[in-house]
Amino acid sequence: MTAAQRDVAVTGLGLVTPAGIGVDASWAGVLAGTGTAATDPSLDGVPVDMSCRVPGFDAEQLLGRKASRRLDRFVQLALVAAAEAVTDAGLDPATWDGARVGVVMGCGMGGAATWEQQHARMLDSGPTKVSPLLIPMLVPNMVAGHLAIELGALGPNLVTATACASGATAIGVARDLLRAGAADVVLTGGTEAGLTPLSIAGFAQMGALSRRTSDPPSASRPFDADRDGFVAAEAAGVLVLERDADATARGARVRARVSGYGASADAHHITAPDPDGAGAARAMRTAIADAGLAPDDIVHVNAHGTSTPLNDVAEARTVRAVVGDEVSITSTKGVTGHALGAAGAIEAAFTVLTVEHGLVPPTANLDSCDPEVDVDVVAKAPREQAVPAAMSNSFGFGGQNAVLVVTAA
Amino acid sequence: MSTYDRISTILVDRLGVAQDDISPEATFEELDLDSLDLVEFALGAEEEFGVRIGDEEAEGLRTVGDAVALLETKGVGAATA
Numbered sequence: 001m002t003a004a005q006r007d008v009a010v011t012g013l014g015l016v017t018p019a020g021i022g023v024d025a026s027w028a029g030v031l032a033g034t035g036t037a038a039t040d041p042s043l044d045g046v047p048v049d050m051s052c053r054v055p056g057f058d059a060e061q062l063l064g065r066k067a068s069r070r071l072d073r074f075v076q077l078a079l080v081a082a083a084e085a086v087t088d089a090g091l092d093p094a095t096w097d098g099a100r101v102g103v104v105m106g107c108g109m110g111g112a113a114t115w116e117q118q119h120a121r122m123l124d125s126g127p128t129k130v131s132p133l134l135i136p137m138l139v140p141n142m143v144a145g146h147l148a149i150e151l152g153a154l155g156p157n158l159v160t161a162t163a164c165a166s167g168a169t170a171i172g173v174a175r176d177l178l179r180a181g182a183a184d185v186v187l188t189g190g191t192e193a194g195l196t197p198l199s200i201a202g203f204a205q206m207g208a209l210s211r212r213t214s215d216p217p218s219a220s221r222p223f224d225a226d227r228d229g230f231v232a233a234e235a236a237g238v239l240v241l242e243r244d245a246d247a248t249a250r251g252a253r254v255r256a257r258v259s260g261y262g263a264s265a266d267a268h269h270i271t272a273p274d275p276d277g278a279g280a281a282r283a284m285r286t287a288i289a290d291a292g293l294a295p296d297d298i299v300h301v302n303a304h305g306t307s308t309p310l311n312d313v314a315e316a317r318t319v320r321a322v323v324g325d326e327v328s329i330t331s332t333k334g335v336t337g338h339a340l341g342a343a344g345a346i347e348a349a350f351t352v353l354t355v356e357h358g359l360v361p362p363t364a365n366l367d368s369c370d371p372e373v374d375v376d377v378v379a380k381a382p383r384e385q386a387v388p389a390a391m392s393n394s395f396g397f398g399g400q401n402a403v404l405v406v407t408a409a
Numbered sequence: 410m411s412t413y414d415r416i417s418t419i420l421v422d423r424l425g426v427a428q429d430d431i432s433p434e435a436t437f438e439e440l441d442l443d444s445l446d447l448v449e450f451a452l453g454a455e456e457e458f459g460v461r462i463g464d465e466e467a468e469g470l471r472t473v474g475d476a477v478a479l480l481e482t483k484g485v486g487a488a489t490a
Binding site for chain 1: 426449455
């Protein structure tokens with residue numbers, strides 16, 4: 001496969017993250033390297049009452065009154081991110097050939113808040129009081145449906161669910177659609193807004209969450225010796241992908257390229273990573289080979305880096321085994337927390353920005369690196385580094401792994 | 410508060426309609442409300458007025474004024490005006 005057949009161009013980005021609304025605010029936030037977790041009043045009474053929320057997200061102001069009432073937040077976040085990405089790409093939905101525009105979004109949970117509200121309504125008032133909007137508001141695929149309706153994207157339209165890898169899987173699938181010629185433009189990424197008492201209680205019961213509730217900003221601390229779990233976040237990220245030749249032909253600015261995608265299953269355990277990292281390693285090697293690169297071409301890794309004791313050690317060991325110890329590694333989850341089904345998408349976007357600007361964001365709260373983490377984790381301040389090729393890792397509960405290779409334009 | 414005002418409040422608070430768009434003559438279609446919204450509206454009206462509204466009754470509503478009239482046939486209005 002030639003580079004022209006293999007690579008797809010990233011021509012637009014849109015981000016709505018706990019670091020800010022918009023690509024500029026989100027990128028500035030991860031470069032600043034300060035944790036965004038805060039006590040969350042909506043989780044009052046839950047053993048872990050902190051989260052990373054998008055600051056100042058006013059759905060009524062951003063999307064209008066009707067969308068603010070009728071759409072679950074996971075769709076609202078994605079609509080805002082998608083609008084930014086399409087504008088950034090210089091595309092106009094009023095004039096594009098909608099039949100050639102696809103949408104592939106990742107989402108782990110769907111409308112968790114809607115589900116819980118309507119369940120409470122049913123328990124209080126009976127099943128005949130359940131809203132007729134319950135199902136259209138909560139099913140995860142609806143985010144792709146709403147993007148299609150809003151933007152006139154009439155091509156392939158789907159949502160991927162691979163838990164915390166969903167956003168990265170979506171980008172990989174979108175890339176495959178472009179390579180296969182099934183669409184000319186694909187809006188892809190992920191969204192999640194599952195910060196509800198029930199889902200957070202569930203994650204807490206698993207032992208997955210940090211208990212550092214007395215000091216939330218320091219709770220998400222990937223690779224740090226004192227890490228004790230992740231902090232759940234909400235976010236959405238959207239990338240506009242096009243085949244290189246098409247992007248060039250229309251004179252689009254190419255921010256970076258998605259050159260490789262590797263997917264694999266651990267087939268090991270429902271939540272714990274394979275301690276040997278065999279599945280993750282296979283996804284990394286597949287993605288690198290898919291990009292037509294050798295392992296030592298990769299000079300930077302945006303890690304899955306959740307801040308859980310198990311993930312970070314296993315991931316660091318696997319990265320070292322696959323691409324060696326001369327790569328720089330960061331986990332932007334130190335700033336953003338873990339946005340579950342959106343994580344792979346916002347991190348792919350941060351990887352694009354890293355490649356584009358030659359600037360690696362620091363891992364927040366890395367005060368004392370875990371001695372078992374024997375890799376070069378960027379901490380304290382952004383690092384200037386030319387990054388011709390980088391890898392973005394995402395691993396989902398269920399042992400589902402998705403790795404993207406991003407290369408410079 | 411009149412039946413009309415209470416209906417307006419349901420449309421604004423529960424369905425996201427802009428207050429300025431509401432009038433007795435306004436059709437639900439003009440207010441960008443579809444059949445699912447009408448069922449949701451009926452649920453809100455049942456809760457607000459303590460009456461039962463059948464699905465067919467909800468589907469038959471065309472304007473805001475129709476909704477006021479339907480509720481008045483159910484005994485709402487005189488006691489609450």
